[in-house]
Amino acid sequence: MRLHSIQESISGAPGRRHLLSLSDLWDIPVNYQKVRHGRWAQRARHLLARCFMGKDAWPMVFRAPRSPEEWPQGTSPHLYIHLPFCRRICPHCPYNKVLYHKADHLAYGRALRRELEGYLRRPDTPRVQSLYFGGGTPSLTPDLIELGIRSLSLILEKNAEIAVEVHPCDAQGALLERLRGAGVNRISLGAETFDANSLHRLGRGYSPIQAEEAIRLACSLGFDCVDVNLIYGIPGQSVSQPAADAARCLALGVDQISAYPLLTFVHTPLGHQVAEGRFPVYGDRWRLRSQKEISRICREAGFLRTSVWSFTRPGIDPYSTVTREDYVGFGAGAGSKVGGIFWFNTFSVEAYHHAAMPRPALILQAADRFSRVHWLYWQIYRTCISPIRYQELFHRDLERDYGALLLLLQGLGLAYKDRDEYRLTEQGAIWVHRLQSLFSLTYIDELWQRCQKEAWPEEVVLT
Numbered sequence: 001m002r003l004h005s006i007q008e009s010i011s012g013a014p015g016r017r018h019l020l021s022l023s024d025l026w027d028i029p030v031n032y033q034k035v036r037h038g039r040w041a042q043r044a045r046h047l048l049a050r051c052f053m054g055k056d057a058w059p060m061v062f063r064a065p066r067s068p069e070e071w072p073q074g075t076s077p078h079l080y081i082h083l084p085f086c087r088r089i090c091p092h093c094p095y096n097k098v099l100y101h102k103a104d105h106l107a108y109g110r111a112l113r114r115e116l117e118g119y120l121r122r123p124d125t126p127r128v129q130s131l132y133f134g135g136g137t138p139s140l141t142p143d144l145i146e147l148g149i150r151s152l153s154l155i156l157e158k159n160a161e162i163a164v165e166v167h168p169c170d171a172q173g174a175l176l177e178r179l180r181g182a183g184v185n186r187i188s189l190g191a192e193t194f195d196a197n198s199l200h201r202l203g204r205g206y207s208p209i210q211a212e213e214a215i216r217l218a219c220s221l222g223f224d225c226v227d228v229n230l231i232y233g234i235p236g237q238s239v240s241q242p243a244a245d246a247a248r249c250l251a252l253g254v255d256q257i258s259a260y261p262l263l264t265f266v267h268t269p270l271g272h273q274v275a276e277g278r279f280p281v282y283g284d285r286w287r288l289r290s291q292k293e294i295s296r297i298c299r300e301a302g303f304l305r306t307s308v309w310s311f312t313r314p315g316i317d318p319y320s321t322v323t324r325e326d327y328v329g330f331g332a333g334a335g336s337k338v339g340g341i342f343w344f345n346t347f348s349v350e351a352y353h354h355a356a357m358p359r360p361a362l363i364l365q366a367a368d369r370f371s372r373v374h375w376l377y378w379q380i381y382r383t384c385i386s387p388i389r390y391q392e393l394f395h396r397d398l399e400r401d402y403g404a405l406l407l408l409l410q411g412l413g414l415a416y417k418d419r420d421e422y423r424l425t426e427q428g429a430i431w432v433h434r435l436q437s438l439f440s441l442t443y444i445d446e447l448w449q450r451c452q453k454e455a456w457p458e459e460v461v462l463t
């Protein structure tokens, strides 16, 4: 009886019968940061890589291009610009960022312009359908946002999505109007929580009232999408706080909520504290409860799950920088993927300034099987897998390639078939959180840690 009531309370497909409720087996605190760097997690990654990508796909090796002939020349309708400046550094932050200095900011603008001009010289550059500014704190340097939009104006589609991450401290009327005037039509506000102690613990530098005012103002200005980021699982945060945060955002009229557990990365100050046992580990049970509550509140408000983290108002295109099939990134530390080639710019802001022409620091030429698994991973993240799209992209049959996996996911109640697509259940979304914590975050740890230490690493091996 308990098995079914738990399933039905968290499943997106009520009434379905599953072989096993995995949530029942996982009500224990887990130090994901420690587990994912352990030997067993590495063995599991190795095994999965061999199963899904073949024996040559592991370990993954990013290497420096040996000559300009190897610099990737790919183009995409989806572009990303990284603006790395922040007014303060939050202890949990894994992203590539530096403290703001005016001189660096000006030099960065010159390097960014050079890189964008170089891109525009590539043959057959497609028109831009989406342009995302991430950071760092892009809203701290609105002139660089304007520079990016201006530089690309000749190839911007009329209705292109132009999206910016905005810090609540910057979300004043004048700045938001300035962004609207530049053509920005979507914003993501990093409010994180409305609990004053938790904001203090994360070093965010604003009060719950300021966060609320920022959201209210953003929602009143006619952006096509206002997304709000929330973090749950902050030690000291009450168990009811994440749900209260989500409810408050909905009451303020947001279009999307992206709610993440507090993830810790080994290369951050918070990650060091976790490694040394100085930071309390958040139990998986609490995480699960928060996820379920946020999901329930969003779905009761009529929002749709559009990724493992996000819930979006129906009729609004989800705000997401990471689920594009191909994208090209600009700026220090920006990543790109076109076809089977992945590449990263140097993470060093100083090296980025000094490069006569910004050039990739690391590339990975993926085999076809790897590209297909990478695509599948992001579709699972979006919670919706389309066999038709798979056929269009790879000229192969999804069920033939991954039939056993799809059957297993359905058997375990983690996915179900809805007409022509496979959709993740609520329980499936929860398991993706866990697998991300154990697998993909390890690669972020290893790659970003190394790239933040060395401007031009020769090679980075991901195990």
Ligand code: SF4
Binding pocket: 085, 086, 087, 088, 089, 090, 093, 094, 095, 097, 135, 136, 137, 167, 190
């Ligand atoms: S979380 Fe955002 S504001 Fe804080 S340091 Fe990272 S990029 Fe900057």
